[in-house]
Amino acid sequence: MKLGNYKKLLPKIVVGLVIALxxxxxVFTTSLVTLSKFIVIGFWAIAAMGFMLIMRTGQISLGxxxxxxxxxxxxxxxxIKLGWPFWPGFLLAGIVAGVVxxxxxxxxxxxxxxxxxxxxxxxxxxxxxxxxxxxxxxxGIKGLVVTPxxxxxxxxxxxxxxxxxxxxxxxxxxxxxxxxxxRVIAVNPTLAESEGIPLTKYxxxxxxxxxxxxxxxxxxxxxxxxxxxxYMFGLWQSxxxxxMGIVGGISSLVAGPIIGSVILNTLNDLxxxxxxxxxxxxxxxxxxxxxxxxxxxxxxxxxxxRMFWNKVFREKSVTVASPN
Amino acid sequence: xxxxELIVNGLVQSCIYMTMAxxxxxxxxxxxxxNWTHGQFYMLGAFVVYYAVTAAxxxxxxxxxxxxxxxxxxxxxxxxxxxxRVNVPGLGLLYVTGxxxxxxxxxxxxxxxxxxxxxxxLYSALPGVLELGSFNITYQKIAVIAxxxxxxxxxxxxxxxxxxxxxxxxxxxxxxAASLYGIKVGRLSIIVMGIGCALAGxxxxxxxxxxxxxxxxxALPLMMALLAIIIGGIGSLTGxxxxxxxxxxxxxxxxxxxxxxxxxxxxxxxxxxxxxxxxGLFGVAIRR
Amino acid sequence: xxxxxxxxxxxxxxxxxxxxxxxxxxxxGEVLGICGxxxxxxxxxINVISGYYKPNRGAIYLEGKKISGLRPDQVAARGIARTxxxxxxxxxxxxxxxxxxxxxxxxxxxxxQAFFETKTYKERRKTIVAKVMDILELLNLARDANxxxxxxxxxxQRIFGIxxxxxxxxxxxxxxxxxxxxxxxxxxxxxxxxxxxxxxxxTVILIEHNMKVLLDLATRAVVLNFGTKIAEGKPREVxxxxxxxxxxxxxxxx
Numbered sequence: 001m002k003l004g005n006y007k008k009l010l011p012k013i014v015v016g017l018v019i020a021l022x023x024x025x026x027v028f029t030t031s032l033v034t035l036s037k038f039i040v041i042g043f044w045a046i047a048a049m050g051f052m053l054i055m056r057t058g059q060i061s062l063g064x065x066x067x068x069x070x071x072x073x074x075x076x077x078x079x080i081k082l083g084w085p086f087w088p089g090f091l092l093a094g095i096v097a098g099v100v101x102x103x104x105x106x107x108x109x110x111x112x113x114x115x116x117x118x119x120x121x122x123x124x125x126x127x128x129x130x131x132x133x134x135x136x137x138x139x140g141i142k143g144l145v146v147t148p149x150x151x152x153x154x155x156x157x158x159x160x161x162x163x164x165x166x167x168x169x170x171x172x173x174x175x176x177x178x179x180x181x182x183r184v185i186a187v188n189p190t191l192a193e194s195e196g197i198p199l200t201k202y203x204x205x206x207x208x209x210x211x212x213x214x215x216x217x218x219x220x221x222x223x224x225x226x227x228x229x230x231y232m233f234g235l236w237q238s239x240x241x242x243x244m245g246i247v248g249g250i251s252s253l254v255a256g257p258i259i260g261s262v263i264l265n266t267l268n269d270l271x272x273x274x275x276x277x278x279x280x281x282x283x284x285x286x287x288x289x290x291x292x293x294x295x296x297x298x299x300x301x302x303x304x305x306r307m308f309w310n311k312v313f314r315e316k317s318v319t320v321a322s323p324n
Numbered sequence: 325x326x327x328x329e330l331i332v333n334g335l336v337q338s339c340i341y342m343t344m345a346x347x348x349x350x351x352x353x354x355x356x357x358x359n360w361t362h363g364q365f366y367m368l369g370a371f372v373v374y375y376a377v378t379a380a381x382x383x384x385x386x387x388x389x390x391x392x393x394x395x396x397x398x399x400x401x402x403x404x405x406x407x408x409r410v411n412v413p414g415l416g417l418l419y420v421t422g423x424x425x426x427x428x429x430x431x432x433x434x435x436x437x438x439x440x441x442x443x444x445x446l447y448s449a450l451p452g453v454l455e456l457g458s459f460n461i462t463y464q465k466i467a468v469i470a471x472x473x474x475x476x477x478x479x480x481x482x483x484x485x486x487x488x489x490x491x492x493x494x495x496x497x498x499x500x501a502a503s504l505y506g507i508k509v510g511r512l513s514i515i516v517m518g519i520g521c522a523l524a525g526x527x528x529x530x531x532x533x534x535x536x537x538x539x540x541x542x543a544l545p546l547m548m549a550l551l552a553i554i555i556g557g558i559g560s561l562t563g564x565x566x567x568x569x570x571x572x573x574x575x576x577x578x579x580x581x582x583x584x585x586x587x588x589x590x591x592x593x594x595x596x597x598x599x600x601x602x603x604g605l606f607g608v609a610i611r612r
Numbered sequence: 613x614x615x616x617x618x619x620x621x622x623x624x625x626x627x628x629x630x631x632x633x634x635x636x637x638x639x640x641g642e643v644l645g646i647c648g649x650x651x652x653x654x655x656x657x658i659n660v661i662s663g664y665y666k667p668n669r670g671a672i673y674l675e676g677k678k679i680s681g682l683r684p685d686q687v688a689a690r691g692i693a694r695t696x697x698x699x700x701x702x703x704x705x706x707x708x709x710x711x712x713x714x715x716x717x718x719x720x721x722x723x724x725q726a727f728f729e730t731k732t733y734k735e736r737r738k739t740i741v742a743k744v745m746d747i748l749e750l751l752n753l754a755r756d757a758n759x760x761x762x763x764x765x766x767x768x769q770r771i772f773g774i775x776x777x778x779x780x781x782x783x784x785x786x787x788x789x790x791x792x793x794x795x796x797x798x799x800x801x802x803x804x805x806x807x808x809x810x811x812x813x814x815t816v817i818l819i820e821h822n823m824k825v826l827l828d829l830a831t832r833a834v835v836l837n838f839g840t841k842i843a844e845g846k847p848r849e850v851x852x853x854x855x856x857x858x859x860x861x862x863x864x865x866x
Contacts, residue, residue: 060421107595111602113417114358114558118550119594125547126591133584177719177726184702184713187414191700194662196688196717196780205723235543239425246422278436278539285430292410292423414703 011309023160026153035156039224041265042159046166046217047237048244048257050210053170055245056179056253057203058186059113063120064241066127067097067211069233071218076144076228077137086149090219097215098208105207109200124238131230143229146222155224162220166213167254173209174253182206236281240264243288249300256302263301326577328459336465336534337548338572339472343527344549345556345564346479347520353496353559354509354516357417360424361402362524363546364431367539369395369525370532371439374446384533388471391529392522399521400514402427407517408510428546435539443536464533471530475523476565483561492516496559548575551590555597557607566605615640615815616661616692616784620670621680623653623660630656632839633670638784643806643816645830645847647823653839654819655697658786661817662694663687674784689717693782697789699769700776701761707772708744708757714779715740747778751805767798771805784815791822803828823851 026035047064054061074096075089108119131138138144150158173179181202184192189199222228244264248256264284271280291300348362369391376387406427410419453460483489494502495509503509527545535541549564552571556563574593578586597605618636622629631653638644646654659665661672663684672680674690682690702710718740719726725733748754751771756764764772770790777785787806791799803825810816810829820826826833826847833847835856843850850856 055418058415058418060418062425104595107598107602111554111598111604112558114352115554115598115602115604117358117421118554119598121547122551122591122594126588129584129587172727176729178723180709180713181716186418187704188700188702190664190684191696191702191776192713193664193684194688194694194696194780195714195776196685197713198683198685239429242422242425246426250418250422276437277441278433280433281429282433282437285426285428285433288426289406289423289430292419292426293406297412297415297419 011305026156030153032152035152037265037269039156039159041261042163043217043221043224044240044244044265045163045258045261047214047241048248048261049166049170049254050214050217051241052245052248052250052253052257053173053182053206053210055250056174056182056186057206058189059109059203059207060117060242061120061207061210062117062235062238062242063122063124063127064210064214065233065235065237066120066124067101067214068218068221068237069124069127069131069230070097070100071215072222072228072233073131073138073144074215075219076146076222079146080144081137086223090216090223093219094212094216097218098212101208101211102204105204106200109203109207121235121238124233124235128230128234131233138228138230141230143227145227148223148226155220159220159224162216163258166217167258169213171254178202178205179253240284243284246288247291247300249298249302251298252300252302256300259302259305260300326580330576330580331573332459332461332465334573334576336468336531336572337576338569339468340527340531340545340568341548341552341571342565342568343472343475343523344545345552345568346476346561347523347527348549348553349556349559349561349564350492350523351517351520352553353561354492354513355403355407355411357407357411357420358424358550358553359402359407359517359520360421360546361428361431362521362549363542363544364428364435365395365399365521365524365542366528366545367435367542368398368431369528370537370541371435372525373529373532374444374537377446388526388529392526395525395528396518396522398525400518402521403514403517408513428542432539432542439539441539443538446533446537462534468530468534471526475526488515548572551594554604555594557604559608560604560606563604563606613640614638615675616817617673618661618670619673621657621660621667621672622669623656623665624668629839631660631667634836634839634841636834636841638815638817639832640783640815641810641813642831643810643818643829645826645833646817646819646836647821647826647833648836648842651838652836654836655788656839657836658694658788658817658819661687662692662786688780688782691781691783692786693777693780693784694786695770695773695777695788695790697792699766700773701769703760703762705761706758707748707753707761707764707775710761710772711744711747711775711779712740714776715744717780718743743781744779747775750808751775752801767794770794771802774802774805774809778809782814784817785809786817786819788819789821790818791820791825799825827851 025038029035047068050067051061051064071093074093075086078084078089078092079086104119104123108116111119132141148155181197185197185199185202193199218233225232244260245257246260247264248258248260250256267283268280271283295303344362344366348359351357351359372391372394373384373387376382376390377384382390406423407420410416410423412419452463454463454466483493491502491507491512494505495507495512528541548571549568552567553564555570556565556567574590575586578589582589614637616636616638618634621631621634623631634657646657648654656665660667660680663679663682663686666681670680671678674692679687679690702713705713719733719736721733721736745754748757751774753768753771753775756768756772761769761772770792774787774790790806791802794802799822806816806818806829818826818829830847833845833850834841835843835850843853843856
């Protein structure tokens with residue numbers, strides 16, 4: 001019995017070790033560059049998770065960057081223009097993002113999934129234009145310089161905790177009633193309605209929750225980078241959240257986006273060293289296409305992980321059919 | 325009364341947005357999906373015409389047709405090898421959206437890598453200006469308007485008076501019934517995709533001399549076509565035309581008075597329209 | 613006692629009136645049969661009553677209160693449940709999981725209680741488990757509980773549709789051709805099950821092509837043709853009327 005058990009436990013032990021390692025990395029290195037890489041991955045993991053939560057309800061949001069920007073600008077403006085300290089600004093960032101998502105969401109969801117995507121796309125554009133043009137508040141393209149609230153290693157733990165909280169909340173949503181409701185709304189809305197499930201309400205709930213967490217992440221990111229400018233959150237950023245989610249695996253809400261963030265951000269890093277400007281969108285686009293075309297529906301790199309472990313430990317013990 | 329130039333520009337923009345929106349709605353009505361790469365077909369059409377004229381010396385009008393054929397062909401390949409593979413029953417819309425968005429960036433980045441990021445100008449196409457009293461209009465812009473008229477009339481004739489047009493309309497309304505009548509909806513999808521993308525390619529081609537040609541010109545027409553479609557109503561060809569008209573004039577005239585706020589005004593207008601009529605001006609109500 | 617009233621209900625698709633000026637008065641506890649040739653508007657009528665379509669003219673009242681124009685989920689919340697002509701389920705989920713989702717209206721808890729799985733939520737869940745088992749027993753689906761709903765044989769899928777509808781605890785059940793594709797034995801079983809459901813106090817509107825089933829179950833019958841009512845009354849009498857037979861010429865009768 002013990003022998004059989006360890007084969008199932010091993011992948012979990014490996015994952016556990018990796019997570020434990022992640023928690024003590026700053027002990028090994030206080031290099032700004034290395035820690036920054038991890039922090040960026042963490043930020044994008046949250047954004048990607050937000051995108052996937054919305055996708056759970058059968059909708060594609062092309063404007064998650066709007067909430068990153070809203071979060072970032074809210075806390076930056078509060079700090080610079082009104083002298084607020086970090087924490088109240090951070091909290092308000094999430095709230096503002098949520099309120100905007102609620103307001104826009106109610107209209108966008110009712111108009112259908114296609115219109116929803118278009119409106120979220122337009123929303124992100126509008127946010128960018130506001131950021132550029134509303135000089136008295138946002139300082140336009142010059143951006144707002146914000147002092148980071150913490151030294152780099154505290155930044156690291158901050159985002160780590162934020163990612164963990166987001167992951168736990170989303171994981172509980174997924175395994176709980178909200179998750180089932182989201183899934184059935186996506187898979188068979190007609191039947192869901194006949195069972196008394198209000199479609200718009202839950203789609204908007206998913207959109208708002210995603211926006212709140214993305215707003216928090218955006219606020220943190222602005223303070224981490226030390227500057228908030230309109231170029232940080234544009235169309236490409238919205239699409240990156242989408243790409244990380246899909247590459248990680250459409251059917252995964254927590255682990256997939258995290259893996260997607262790790263892989264695409266690492267790739268991003270490597271490609272930045274190359275002088276070819278256009279290689280990023282080309283390669284990223286190609287990867288997402290390959291995942292969608294050649295991996296079984298709904299799977300992504302997270303599932304390759306599972307398949308890998310299954311292959312490594314080829315269980316010859318096929319389950320014997322039970323007597324009844 | 326805004327300057328006449330703005331009205332003319334508005335008309336020219338309308339033509340482009342209208343053609344783009346029309347192509348997208350045509351594809352949507354048969355395939356049930358929105359092709360987010362549509363803007364890149366526009367951009368690639370412009371590049372085809374640029375190289376056809378400057379590198380191969382092919383006369384401009386012929387180049388436009390070549391652009392249409394090449395881009396139409398590309399569209400058909402995309403339909404067969406990408407969209408069809410991904411468009412499973414049920415969650416297909418999500419997968420197709422993801423795939424066509426990825427493809428959008430693949431083409432944009434790819435064009436950047438292959439053609440370079442610099443602006444390319446195609447000035448020699450139709451030089452000259454028509455002088456009408458107090459203002460001038462370039463022959464090129466007249467060509468755009470004429471082209472759009474020809475396309476719209478052709479489409480009207482094809483859709484209403486030819487066998488294939490009938491097949492398209494039947495499949496758009498009721499795909500399952502259409503297949504019972506012997507219409508091969510699968511093959512029709514490829515053909516319609518070809519037509520829709522050819523329209524986008526030719527739109528990019530005909531307006532190439534008016535503005536610059538670079539890998540990024542596809543983004544704005546895509547955005548405008550999308551807005552035109554939701555204003556006009558997602559399944560409606562008439563809506564696409566009307567939406568294109570509204571947007572073309574709006575984006576040309578309103579900034580004259582309101583500056584950058586016009587973009588926000590546009591967004592607010594779209595939201596208000598959707599609040600009152602979620603299905604768009606000409607759309608069918610979302611409920612089955 | 614009148615449970616559901618339709619007054620002048622009309623639904624257009626373009627220029628065609630799929631349902632044309634229908635008046636209907638459904639009594640509590642009865643089994644109302646609706647029949648008619650294909651295309652006569654039966655399913656459209658169900659769609660209008662259950663909120664999937666909004667009538668262009670006329671109104672629908674449930675126990676005196678207007679429900680026409682409400683969304684399907686709102687209609688379900690008011691106690692009207694329906695089945696579908698096609699087999700519907702939430703793919704990738706078992707019969708049991710499907711039914712738990714279908715029990716949405718039974719929870720009566722708010723989202724926070726659901727998210728944190730509070731004691732109240734867990735209590736409610738126990739009552740729902742009992743109800744699910746009860747319905748599965750009633751409809752002889754207990755053995756299929758852990759089968760993916762989409763893998764059920766056709767006959768069981770039709771019955772599963774009824775089970776899902778019952779999860780909303782309805783006072784009125786709209787059944788859209790429950791016996792399609794069933795053989796004689798399966799159909800007889802379903803008739804029994806529907807009778808038992810009716811005996812529990814649930815009013816039933818039954819759309820059926822199978823005349824034997826209709827005659828067995830219905831206390832009253834309505835015949836539609838081209839969207840209008842052409843006959844109404846006791847099932848046997850209605851079947852004998854000349855224009856009913858003429859409308860059905862070519863289709864099978866008892």
